[in-house]
Amino acid sequence: MFVTIDGVKLQLAHPVEWEVAWVGQEDVMRQLLAAWLVIEERDVPMNPRLVGKPGVGKTTLAYAAAKRLGQEIFLLQATSDTRPEDLLITPVIEGEGKLKYVASPLVSAMIRGGICILDEGNRMSEKSWASMAPLLDTRRYVESIVTGLKIKADPRFRIVATMNDDASTFDLPEYIHSRLQPQILIDFPGFDEELAILKQNLPFSEDEMLEYVAEFLQHAHAGDEHYTARDGINIARYATKLIHMAKDRYGARTALHQSILHTLGEEALRYVPRT
Numbered sequence: 001m002f003v004t005i006d007g008v009k010l011q012l013a014h015p016v017e018w019e020v021a022w023v024g025q026e027d028v029m030r031q032l033l034a035a036w037l038v039i040e041e042r043d044v045p046m047n048p049r050l051v052g053k054p055g056v057g058k059t060t061l062a063y064a065a066a067k068r069l070g071q072e073i074f075l076l077q078a079t080s081d082t083r084p085e086d087l088l089i090t091p092v093i094e095g096e097g098k099l100k101y102v103a104s105p106l107v108s109a110m111i112r113g114g115i116c117i118l119d120e121g122n123r124m125s126e127k128s129w130a131s132m133a134p135l136l137d138t139r140r141y142v143e144s145i146v147t148g149l150k151i152k153a154d155p156r157f158r159i160v161a162t163m164n165d166d167a168s169t170f171d172l173p174e175y176i177h178s179r180l181q182p183q184i185l186i187d188f189p190g191f192d193e194e195l196a197i198l199k200q201n202l203p204f205s206e207d208e209m210l211e212y213v214a215e216f217l218q219h220a221h222a223g224d225e226h227y228t229a230r231d232g233i234n235i236a237r238y239a240t241k242l243i244h245m246a247k248d249r250y251g252a253r254t255a256l257h258q259s260i261l262h263t264l265g266e267e268a269l270r271y272v273p274r275t
Contacts, residue, residue: 022064024193055228072114074105113156121161
């Protein structure tokens with residue numbers, strides 16, 4: 001996809017498509033959709049941030065909420081070395097001495113009126129965040145030094161940032177912190193919700209196995225371990241494969257023990273259900 005703005009031709013990023021579903025915790029879904037809601041023409045959407053431990057489903061929630069709005073979805077994965085031009089427009093050499101300009105998923109969403117998921121946003125440095133400051137207030141534009149363009153966001157544009165609550169991230173600068181509101185906290189799900197997540201992702205696994213894994217995860221949550229539904233999916237998936245490969249060697253319980261051991265390590269075995 002290409003667009004031309006003030007004589008500058010931009011190649012746009014492609015929207016993402018994948019099959020995910022948000023299971024349970026409808027309250028946080030409502031909070032996110034409310035943040036994006038525009039009441040009337042003088043109103044503007046908010047820029048929420050989803051905060052929680054790695055693996056609790058922040059990106060899944062963001063994608064599922066965006067799908068409910070029926071708009072194109074663009075994903076931008078932030079890292080510690082994300083540069084301002086990575087967030088906006090990057091020049092790429094094409095052919096003999098020719099440049100083409102490639103718009104980031106963020107800018108592509110702004111132009112197309114889509115929704116941008118800025119994944120793991122608090123891994124970015126302040127310099128990168130500074131390039132987004134005008135976009136995150138009522139001005140709703142960015143300026144590309146590379147092209148000299150000022151790009152305004154389509155009124156339909158929405159953004160959400162996911163942020164891991166761990167020690168491997170930067171603190172947000174205050175002027176960005178106040179622009180990324182509201183903060184929506186996502187916690188570990190309860191047993192029924194965790195079981196529903198496992199069934200959603202592993203419809204081919206036995207219910208008894210999934211119940212066992214859900215109980216394991218609940219014990220781990222109670223012990224303040226940061227094992228998540230993602231870990232549970234991996235445990236149940238691997239155990240199912242072990243049984244399928246060697247039914248005469250692995251019973252369900254043995255396969256689950258082996259899977260927990262090889263997925264999370266020996267220390268995780270302390271949370272194995274006793275019955």
